[in-house]
Amino acid sequence: MIMGHFDALHFVLSTRRCPVRRQGVCFWSPPVTTTDLPALFARIAPARLPELLAAMPKAELHIHIEGSLEPELIFALAQRNGVALPYASVAQLRSAYAFSNLQSFLDIYYAGASVLLHEQDFYDMARAYLARAASENVVHAEIFFDPQTHTARGVPIEVVIQGLHRACVDARAELGISAALILCFLRHLSEEDAFATLQQALPLRDKFIGVGLDSSELGHPPEKFARVFARCRELGLHLVAHAGEEGPPAYIWSALDVLHAERIDHGVQAQHDAALLERLARERTPLTVCPLSNLKLCVFASLAQHNLPQLLAAGLCVTVNSDDPAYFGGYINDNFTQLFAATGLGVPHAYMLARNSFEASFVDAGTKRAWQERLDAVFARFAQE
Numbered sequence: 001m002i003m004g005h006f007d008a009l010h011f012v013l014s015t016r017r018c019p020v021r022r023q024g025v026c027f028w029s030p031p032v033t034t035t036d037l038p039a040l041f042a043r044i045a046p047a048r049l050p051e052l053l054a055a056m057p058k059a060e061l062h063i064h065i066e067g068s069l070e071p072e073l074i075f076a077l078a079q080r081n082g083v084a085l086p087y088a089s090v091a092q093l094r095s096a097y098a099f100s101n102l103q104s105f106l107d108i109y110y111a112g113a114s115v116l117l118h119e120q121d122f123y124d125m126a127r128a129y130l131a132r133a134a135s136e137n138v139v140h141a142e143i144f145f146d147p148q149t150h151t152a153r154g155v156p157i158e159v160v161i162q163g164l165h166r167a168c169v170d171a172r173a174e175l176g177i178s179a180a181l182i183l184c185f186l187r188h189l190s191e192e193d194a195f196a197t198l199q200q201a202l203p204l205r206d207k208f209i210g211v212g213l214d215s216s217e218l219g220h221p222p223e224k225f226a227r228v229f230a231r232c233r234e235l236g237l238h239l240v241a242h243a244g245e246e247g248p249p250a251y252i253w254s255a256l257d258v259l260h261a262e263r264i265d266h267g268v269q270a271q272h273d274a275a276l277l278e279r280l281a282r283e284r285t286p287l288t289v290c291p292l293s294n295l296k297l298c299v300f301a302s303l304a305q306h307n308l309p310q311l312l313a314a315g316l317c318v319t320v321n322s323d324d325p326a327y328f329g330g331y332i333n334d335n336f337t338q339l340f341a342a343t344g345l346g347v348p349h350a351y352m353l354a355r356n357s358f359e360a361s362f363v364d365a366g367t368k369r370a371w372q373e374r375l376d377a378v379f380a381r382f383a384q385e
């Protein structure tokens with residue numbers, strides 16, 4: 001494996017304490033030094049960045065499967081299931097995708113999910129996402145789903161989970177991409193509702209690896225879900241939470257200290273709290289950042305103003321993800337290429353971000369090492385060409 005003098009770029013490879021892992025120590029050993037990485041990076045022309053970003057293997061850790069539902073599939077499922085839509089055409093639906101904040105998006109996003117009724121619908125949606133992700137060299141996806149959006153409409157939770165799970169199994173066999181499911185609680189609903197959802201899901205416990213917290217952030221702080229997350233922790237589920245997308249740094253602190261979240265989804269508002277930044281960097285708590293989402297939901301006025309470069313420079317384990325690609329105008333590679341074009345990030349950052357995505361994933365150390373070797377091989381090939 002390749003490794004070099006990369007510390008100046010805050011490329012943290014030490015075996016420092018790693019809170020993502022339950023044991024409290026990082027079990028993923030650093031790559032072995034065989035090559036001077038900066039020299040290798042220097043041999044790759046910046047003009048080749050779009051090609052490199054597309055070709056490099058990566059993990060996607062922040063994707064809401066309902067947010068991958070393309071307008072064409074919404075219309076096809078509406079027709080298949082006899083669901084009436086308040087839009088005359090795909091184009092008209094797409095033209096409604098102009099958002100001013102998170103809530104304005106969520107209103108349309110939940111309406112779009114109303115066409116999902118049968119196991120095959122959930123299968124088709126997830127299969128389409130996984131095919132697209134595999135074509136973009138995503139080697140692994142940890143996929144959020146919102147069961148309450150469906151159970152509230154009378155769809156049994158087994159229908160949701162079985163359909164999504166079967167798509168993950170088939171995609172692994174047919175496309176070579178691995179995938180795991182993370183059940184998200186809707187934070188605008190009560191903790192009691194979250195407990196009921198957990199109870200319904202437990203017979204299918206082997207089909208999801210963790211729980212998350214999503215939906216309307218402001219006014220719904222993480223501590224509202226302290227007890228249900230404590231129960232999930234006892235059950236050995238992985239824990240993640242959206243925090244600091246629109247909400248204040250205090251929500252990130254409580255996601256860490258009250259919920260014991262192992263990763264923070266978004267987390268970009270951490271920038272306003274120096275002590276929080278220091279902690280996130282020291283503990284290597286990953287942030288799953290979604291640049292095009294932040295742009296479309298007006299968290300940043302432009303991609304050039306996105307703070308991912310600063311978060312990375314501060315030593316945080318930042319990753320790039322698509323969030324709701326069907327609504328925000330791009331899948332993971334679009335997120336990478338548009339962000340890099342707007343901010344001037346370069347070849348070393350591409351390597352760092354891919355590597356962070358492996359570090360932040362919930363897979364075993366051997367699998368991470370295998371992905372790391374694939375990543376190194378791609379960079380070595382680009383350096384030789």
Ligand SMILES: Nc1ncnc2[nH]cnc12
Pocket residue numbers: 064067102109214215216242245293323324
């Ligand atoms: N960006 C986002 N924030 C919170 N909840 C979501 N559900 C789907 N996308 C979301």
Ligand SMILES: [Zn+2]
Pocket residue numbers: 062064214242265323
């Ligand atoms: Zn999200």
